[in-house]
Amino acid sequence: MFFREEIVVVAEGSWVVQAFPVIGENLPISTLEKVNQVEGVKTVVPMVVRFGYQVEAVIQLVPTNVSIGIPFGNLSVLIGQTPLKPGGTWPVVAQEEVVVGPSLALEWNFDAGSKIKVSSKHAYMNLTVSGILDTRSALLSRSIILPLRLAQQLSYGHTMFVNMIIAEPEYIDQQELIANRIEQEIPGLKALSINERNQIVEPLLSDIETWNLGLSSVLYLLSMILVIMVSTMNISERRRDFATLDAIGAPKSTIFRIVMIETALIGLLGGVLGVLLGSIAAVLIASIYTSIPLSLFFADLLAFISPFFLTKIITSTVVISSIAGILSAITALRINLPETLRAEY
Amino acid sequence: MIVKTQDLTRIYQLGTSIISAVNRVNLEIRDASFVTILGPSGSGKTTLLNLIGLIDQPTSGKVYFRNQDVSLLTDKERRNIRLHSMGFVFQTFNLLPTLTTVENVELPLALAKISGQLQHKRAIELLTAVDLSHRLHHRPRELSMGEMQRVAIARALANDPCLILADEPTGELDTETGSEIIKLLVDLCQGKKTTVLLTTHDKKVAEVADERYYIQDGKLEYESS
Ligand SMILES: Nc1ncnc2c1ncn2[C@@H]1O[C@H](COP(=O)(O)OP(=O)(O)O)[C@@H](O)[C@H]1O
């Protein structure tokens, strides 16, 4: 998570997600100095953050793209020790350079040196990509990080506003205290310590969890349905064969064994197919939901579908196949022999 | 006497209507005879054969197999008789589609726990006898219907049974192929003194028998010998 030890200051009433204001008022640049003067605040960093969402899509946890404006001297506040992919360099403000996240870069085919056009209703800019971030953070991965001045121009058409301020307290254990102090001393501000941010994010995280659960359920259900479908299909298709075995005097134990092994094997096959199809379905859904390109998911499929989960699914496939095998073996022994022999196929 | 029935009756109840598919049948089949039962569709041929073949249980009356009242047997004993002493030939062949010709014939031998080598040897002998030595590794769907029925005959004979029960074995075949199949059954079984009980709705087929019966509405009548 971003800004562990820092306080996130936004306008009162802003909606903050993952430490960034998603919706809310802007702050006059003079707020920066006011926050800086609050006792116990060591440094302040102004930022402009804009989330771009695809309009057609459902509510997205990960936006289509994010533009973040920050004074490049303070970049480490945002990205920590994140390196650049080989070939890139850190931007020089005067040359109107930006760094972009890997997912965006992949999607738009950006390299270090690529020229990009960024426009808003306030401004139109030709920028140069100086480097690609090497990060796994979903948010940074979809980000364009610009010099603060450019982000302000794009956002407002001037440089008199920002929409968030990162305030670093002198002492970490004073986070709550100083956040409260900022809110008391400067009206119209919301200062969020890490705890307060977590509280806001929590329902959202649980949303993600639900979503993950949903995805794994899709995977799970698909493979289980396949196991059951394939085994019952086989059983009904082979009823007559089992009846024939029965008629020519095969011992019950033999029929039981044949049916059980056959069904279990076929069920297993269905399960493997189900895991494959289910994984693809889950990834497709996730990709649509998060607008992260499919190729990124497939490049890292195992990170997305954990080995632990795979093991779990394969184990239950084996268990379900065996149960299906035993059940169908029992059914095969309970057929009405003359009726089944008589049935037309 | 290999088979004897005593007032053998099988009643089906469908809602309020009661069908006597087999109605007080008294039948005696001598060892090594070739017996046919002629009857139109729905007359009770399959039901009667299922009762004699220990596949179905009578509503009343008795079946004696080699003087043994079969109603006293356990399921396991009945299976054993079906496996070792009877051979079944079905109208629709009932070969196992996933097995090859030779495997289909080996199946009853395997079920009777004959050793693998002997199984194979015997299966090939039988398939040669039914003139299918050139189709050993084909699967049923690659065979003609006449060939399928010949595989079925080889399978029925595998464990050297004393009784072959053939329920309309020519029902799906054209006349010429049908008479070839009947000839094969006669040749193979007469040589080994295997008893055959065969049903048909075809008068011509019925005529090959030593003893002929006619069945209608579950009532069996002796025709001639
Ligand atoms: N499971 C069943 N339930 C009700 N009636 C049946 C059933 N099986 C057979 N029958 C009836 O018993 C009669 C004899 O059938 P079946 O023995 O199959 O005759 P066949 O083999 O001579 O054509 C027919 O009227 C048939 O409809």
Ligand SMILES: [Mg+2]
């Ligand atoms: Mg019939």
